[in-house]
Amino acid sequence: VPAASWRRGHVRNMARRYVCVLALAAVLLLVFATVSRSKGLRGREHQQTSRIPSQFSKEERVAMKEKLKGAIQIPTVSFSQEEYNTSALAEFGEYIRKVFPTVFSTSFIQHETVGNYSHLFTVQGSDASLQPYMLLAHFDVVPAPTEGWEVPPFSGLEREGFIHGRGTLDNKNSVMAILHALELLLIRNYIPRRSFFISLGHDEEVSGMNGAQKISALLQARGVQLAFIVDEGSFILDGFLPNSKKPFAMISVSEKGAINLRLQVNMTPGHSAAPPKETSIGIIAAAVSRLEQTPMPNMFGSGPLETAVQQLASEFPFPVNIVLSNLWLFGPLVSRLMERNYIMNALVRTTMALTMFNAGVKVNVIPPVAQATINLRIHPAQTVQEVLEFVKNVVADDRVQFHVLNAFDPLPISPFDDQALGYQLLRQTIQSVFPEVSIVTPGICISNTDSRHFTNLTTDIYRFNPVNLHPESFKSIHGINEKISVQGYETQMKFIFEFIQNADTDEQPVPHLHEL
Numbered sequence: 001v002p003a004a005s006w007r008r009g010h011v012r013n014m015a016r017r018y019v020c021v022l023a024l025a026a027v028l029l030l031v032f033a034t035v036s037r038s039k040g041l042r043g044r045e046h047q048q049t050s051r052i053p054s055q056f057s058k059e060e061r062v063a064m065k066e067k068l069k070g071a072i073q074i075p076t077v078s079f080s081q082e083e084y085n086t087s088a089l090a091e092f093g094e095y096i097r098k099v100f101p102t103v104f105s106t107s108f109i110q111h112e113t114v115g116n117y118s119h120l121f122t123v124q125g126s127d128a129s130l131q132p133y134m135l136l137a138h139f140d141v142v143p144a145p146t147e148g149w150e151v152p153p154f155s156g157l158e159r160e161g162f163i164h165g166r167g168t169l170d171n172k173n174s175v176m177a178i179l180h181a182l183e184l185l186l187i188r189n190y191i192p193r194r195s196f197f198i199s200l201g202h203d204e205e206v207s208g209m210n211g212a213q214k215i216s217a218l219l220q221a222r223g224v225q226l227a228f229i230v231d232e233g234s235f236i237l238d239g240f241l242p243n244s245k246k247p248f249a250m251i252s253v254s255e256k257g258a259i260n261l262r263l264q265v266n267m268t269p270g271h272s273a274a275p276p277k278e279t280s281i282g283i284i285a286a287a288v289s290r291l292e293q294t295p296m297p298n299m300f301g302s303g304p305l306e307t308a309v310q311q312l313a314s315e316f317p318f319p320v321n322i323v324l325s326n327l328w329l330f331g332p333l334v335s336r337l338m339e340r341n342y343i344m345n346a347l348v349r350t351t352m353a354l355t356m357f358n359a360g361v362k363v364n365v366i367p368p369v370a371q372a373t374i375n376l377r378i379h380p381a382q383t384v385q386e387v388l389e390f391v392k393n394v395v396a397d398d399r400v401q402f403h404v405l406n407a408f409d410p411l412p413i414s415p416f417d418d419q420a421l422g423y424q425l426l427r428q429t430i431q432s433v434f435p436e437v438s439i440v441t442p443g444i445c446i447s448n449t450d451s452r453h454f455t456n457l458t459t460d461i462y463r464f465n466p467v468n469l470h471p472e473s474f475k476s477i478h479g480i481n482e483k484i485s486v487q488g489y490e491t492q493m494k495f496i497f498e499f500i501q502n503a504d505t506d507e508q509p510v511p512h513l514h515e516l
């Protein structure tokens with residue numbers, strides 16, 4: 001064969017081989033990419049690098065609200081630590097598996113059931129150098145007797161742009177928004193850089209000892225330490241400030257302590273036709289009346305709340321803005337004004353609520369036992385012991401016995417300075433998703449949350465749900481006619497969709513210029 005012709009044939013053969021090799025390499029790379037995603041093996045070359053926009057189709061938005069309605073319809077009611085609706089809790093577990101299939105089938109997400117009904121998701125990020133965080137929520141709810149409700153409390157009915165039902169604010173909205181945001185991110189091929197946990201409790205309303213507390217112990221046993229936690233416990237507060245129409249975000253960086261205290265009087269029963277001067281009921285009633293007439297000291301004076309008041313000063317006209325900016329001088333006046341409002345009052349002092357009263361066996365029998373149970377929420381400047389001393393001094397009656405059912409001190413104050421990653425990520429996401437909110441303040445959660453079980457895993461615990469709350473909506477929490485607007489729920493999901501991506505940063509938070 002002439003040399004030139006041989007060379008042409010040889011070159012053609014070589015070219016064919018190169019094309020085959022390249023094609024084979026492309027197929028192998030495609031197979032590897034598919035396998036690596038399904039097997040959870042990820043190098044940075046598989047890391048999606050561009051941000052996923054938080055825009056959702058009409059179908060996706062309809063699915064969001066329909067899935068929340070379905071969750072509300074499952075009556076996951078907690079009555080006490082010993083009594084809760086186990087079949088509903090199990091049904092809820094099946095429900096989230098059904099409506100969030102991608103979350104439950106993605107290989108870099110591990111799901112575990114803890115304490116029989118709580119759920120722990122471990123979402124493995126691609127960058128192990130980034131410390132993980134946790135999103136916390138709970139799906140059990142307090143009871144909801146039907147009377148007084150505009151629609152049945154477990155109907156999940158949508159009316160005039162609102163989804164009605166027990167748990168729409170406390171706290172199934174968060175459970176469903178977190179899982180839905182993750183589902184939509186995964187469908188859009190999102191792979192997190194920073195690992196995170198999702199802890200969904202089944203008994204938050206009755207202490208969290210079988211749910212969150214066990215999840216915390218499990219993670220501690222695994223040596224997990226968290227960069228921060230985000231839980232329920234505050235909102236975007238809208239209409240809480242007199243003379244101010246602007247909403248502001250309060251991130252609770254601490255939460256009050258609590259005491260559940262039972263007062264009891266025992267007395268020899270007898271015929272009511274010959275009664276003693278005072279019966280056990282009368283003695284207990286006089287004692288709790290003295291307690292109600294003697295509020296705990298007003299503790300307004302230092303801490304996150306004062307920072308919040310000073311940051312809010314600019315929202316007020318002259319001369320109120322001057323007063324709020326100079327608490328060193330006007331603090332006593334401001335504290336007196338705050339305690340006039342029942343919600344503000346809960347921020348400035350330890351509160352006491354008489355919530356249960358049990359006494360009497362028959363109308364013509366002197367009652368052998370009378371019991372009053374009071375729920376105290378302890379201001380961060382006080383302790384359990386101080387409050388118990390105060391209560392005993394006010395009751396001042398040796399016939400009254402005191403039984404502490406359970407008690408815990410106020411939680412430590414989480415950092416909220418410019419270097420506090422969790423706080424700054426929340427602030428950054430709030431200002432991105434809620435551009436109308438110009439002020440983000442620290443605060444104190446006046447109630448309690450499951451996050452108190454995680455102080456062994458992090459010092460940075462933030463209680464905040466990205467939902468607009470009005471004073472009348474606050475009353476519906478544990479009250480009647482609890483509801484969330486469809487738009488509000490969509491925005492909560494959007495917030496989480498963005499927050500998860502914002503948390504992928506390995507940057508230190510950008511110093512935040514406080515308003516002057």
Ligand SMILES: CCCCCCCC/C=C\CCCCCCCC(=O)N[C@@H](CC(C)C)C(=O)O
Nearest residue numbers: 204205206207232233234240343446447448449
């Ligand atoms: C200028 C400042 C205005 C401040 C207004 C503050 C408004 C209060 C906002 C939110 C507080 C409610 C948070 C809802 C979460 C309730 C969680 C709950 O119910 N936890 C139980 C747990 C308990 C251990 C059973 C509780 O009873 O606290």
Ligand SMILES: [Zn+2]
Nearest residue numbers: 170171204232
């Ligand atoms: Zn709650």
Ligand SMILES: [Zn+2]
Nearest residue numbers: 142170205478
């Ligand atoms: Zn609650």
